Amino acid sequence: MTDTIESAVSNATLQLQSSSDSAKLDAQVLLLDVLQKPRSYLFSWPEKKLTQQQQQLFESYCQRRLTGEPVAHITGTREFWSLPLQVNPTTLIPRPDTETLVEYALSLSLPEAAKVLDLGTGTGAIALALASEMPRWQITGVDRVADAVALANTNKQRLGFINVDFVQSDWFSQVTAQHFELIVSNPPYIEYDDIHLNQGDVRFEPFSALVADDDGMADIKYIITQARNFLTSNGYLLIEHGYQQSAKVRSFFAQMAYTNILTVKDLANNDRVTLAQWPE
Structure with missing residues (x-):
């Protein structure tokens, strides 16, 4: 079962709060890199479900961010x-x-x-x-x-x-x-x-x-x-x-x-x- 865009951002924001002062922004930027979409896509398609591959990649990105790795290094x-x-x-x-x-x-x-x-x-x-x-x-x-x-x-x-x-x-x-x-x-x-x-x-x-x-x-x-x-x-x-x-x-x-x-x-x-x- 994969998350929708809205729930993916919400769940990741809660997860990243312990390691980042900008948890929601980090979650959005990481997800946008996974989706390869502009920022407006998050708000236009909140109920769109991630594919299994997108879900796994996003979760791996969030784990890296939890260790403190900069968002810019994760996305390149x-x-x-x-x-x-x-x-x-x-x-x-x-x-x-x-x-x-x-x-x-x-x-x-x-x-x-x-x-x-x-x-x-x-x-x-x-x-x-x-x-x-x-x-x-x-x-x-x-x-x-x-x-x-x-x-x-x-x-x-x-x-x-x-x-x-x-x-x-x-x-x-x-x-x-x-x-x-x-x-x-x-x-x-x-x-x-x-x-x-x-x-x-x-x-x-x-x-x-x-x-x-x-x-x-x-x-x-x-x-x-x-x-x-x-x-x-x-x-x-x-x-x-x-x-x-x-x-x-x-x-x-x-x-x-x-x-x-x-x-x-x-x-x-x-x-x-x-x-x-x-x-x-």
Whole structure:
């Protein structure tokens, strides 16, 4: 005997409440992946019964979620900036907070064919979101992990963008001698002893993409320091960081002689992105 769509979601929601703060949404997303249908299907066909194969697959998905495995890893996809991105355990799962960086980058006054660099691109989320909005921008995304670069290229090809390239590079190490009007990055910024590393989805994500020395500031400081050699006059550097790090980030920007330093809040009203300009 198989469940209807409505009862499948209801039963899974109860089951997942012990392991997820978003149990109903998780159940819906997992079932939609099983059904390969849009979200509206859940509400249009609540009494439609699952096939035996669909029931078994859905139950296996829910069991994986009960262990804490991220929904994005189970389905292999995550939407970011309305773009469906493939994800896997080699990179961070794109998060809504990072859309704050994309949104502010798009608000800047930049040349029509601006050159843009995305450091630590992972799935390619930031670079691809910018490419989707600014087809004349010339965007380069770099990551030191070869599997991440391969994943970003897969996402690029699936989306069909031609104004972005992905390169394997340890930060700036393989960036050719050119200057960029905009550099963006969501680098590792969590402290090694942060209790959140043992909670939720981050337990399944690459440690090296999350944590940094110097109370989470080491990579941020490196990027701010080295970006001065790669920014045009009045070029912008935007960095995502922890909500408690904004004062330290602004202070280091000032120490490195940047100007027009500003912190932007995310949708939860937390300090999330700090930007500055390299002066003429």
